[in-house]
Amino acid sequence: MINYRTYEAEDFLFDESFRQWTAGTSPQAAHFWEQWLAQNPDRAEVVRQAQELIRALDNHYRDDATDNRIALELNKLIAKAAERREAEQEEDTEHPVIPLGQRSWWRGAVAASVLLVAAFSTWFYLGRTPKPAVGSYEYLTRTVATIPLQEKVNTSPKPMNILLSDGSVVTLNPKSRISYPVRFDALSRTVYLNGEAFFDVVKNPAKPFLIYANQTVTKVLGTSFLVRAYCREKEVTVMVKTGRVSVYSQKDYEKAQQSGVRRVEGVVLTPNQQMTYNLAENRLVKALVEKPAALVANRPSREQVFEDASVARVFSSLERTYGVKLLFDEEALAACLVNVTFNEENLMERLEVICQTIGASYEVLDGQIVITSKGCQ
Incomplete structure (x- = not known):
């Protein structure tokens, strides 16, 4: 039995089931790792680092992110990191160089592991991807979320149904992703969306359901509605099919939460109403749904x-x-x-x-x- 609790971020890179879970290609791997993470919440930060590294490699090499390719790139990064440390040593003799020499990059000392993660993250992730903007999907899932999250990405041409722990069902449309906890906490049910999804939310007045999506927060107690919030688009749209939904700009919602204000300025929507949020103008606009049938255009009939x-x-x-x-x-x-x-x-x-x-x-x-x-x- 492998003791994953001893793993550092770079160790997870070479575990096939972990990579399958991160890529969302294996339900069996997802079941194992989601259960393991729920049982080991103190390892959430290490797991998050490992997933970031894997995604960075996958994004850069697409179909060529093999073990050999990973090993090759990690070795290159350690060499570059060592050269950088030696250059710094020449300028500041108070910081001794940690000799790497023939030290094993795979099972090296703690110092080498820290250097590895820092160098790899900087070189492949931060160096090639802009720093996540405050309020963006990446920023929220990596920085704001207070409990471990799992992510589902729909790369198929068809909608994907996802069952949440409270019984709510999310129909995730193509080219969309959503992050949510294995189990919701005692106070609220919070998810993070980048893309388009239809929500059938189970009623629970004691635990409001919150969707953070592209600088907006949609709050419900139990209803069905559509949220369209792609990071590349300049508008966010929320359309209600049944029930009642409240929509706020994320900035106003969080400001009210921090100040303890009970009433937040937002838009309340009822069936066949929609809200459009203009990101550039920071403005919420309420209107009737022009074509109610369009609300469920990508969602199969449930009659x-x-x-x-x-x-x-x-x-x-x-x-x-x-x-x-x-x-x-x-x-x-x-x-x-x-x-x-x-x-x-x-x-x-x-x-x-x-x-x-x-x-x-x-x-x-x-x-x-x-x-x-x-x-x-």
Whole structure:
């Protein structure tokens, strides 16, 4: 059993499952690392550093970020760092050079590891990528977030459904990314978005749901709505399908939070209303949705009608509609039949109706929903 707690940032670079998790290419790797991080929150900063290094390499070399390529570039960076230290030593004799010589870059001393991470981060990441702007997605996920986050990136041409720990479902559109905690904290449910996503948020008045996206904050208690906030675009759009949503500029929202002011100047939206935030003018504009159908243009229809349908069939339909896994004992529920029609209800509301009908219960575990029931007579 590998003791990952002893790993430094550079050690994680050579773990294939860790790289797969960072790239979002393996559900099995994601399950393992999200669980490991939840159990080892004190290692969150080291994990974040390692992920930044991997993304820097992937962005630079695209499909050629192999172990050999990583090793080659790390060796180059250590050599450059050593030359730089020697040059500094000539100017300031009070700082002795740490001789690298033939020292192993892979299992070197702590000093070499610190030098490695600093040199690599500066050379590949900070040196080639502009420093994240305050309020940007990168800044928020790396600097502002107070608990460890996991990230989902949709590089496919189709929408991607993501089940959050509270039961809310996010439909992430192509070329979009979202960061969120494995489990929300006790006070709020906060996620960070770069791109476009449709949210079906489970109601919880005690824990507001917050979406930080391109200098805006969208706050809800439970509803369904679309947020479009690409970092390259000059406007942010929020469109409401059901319920009630409040939208603020991030600057005004955080200023109010810091000063303890209860009332924040923003825009309240109801169904078929939208808000457009102009970043250049720092202005929120409220209007009616011009074409309500456009709100769900990239989202499959979620209307469902069941007549004398077996529960197994209903659950399978929910799986396909929402893209989430439902675990249940099909044999135990074989005699359970339901008659129900769904239209605007979110996933959790639909499960509540079905479970009450057949005397079952459910819970969200590791991105899946587990159904518990004694069956039907």
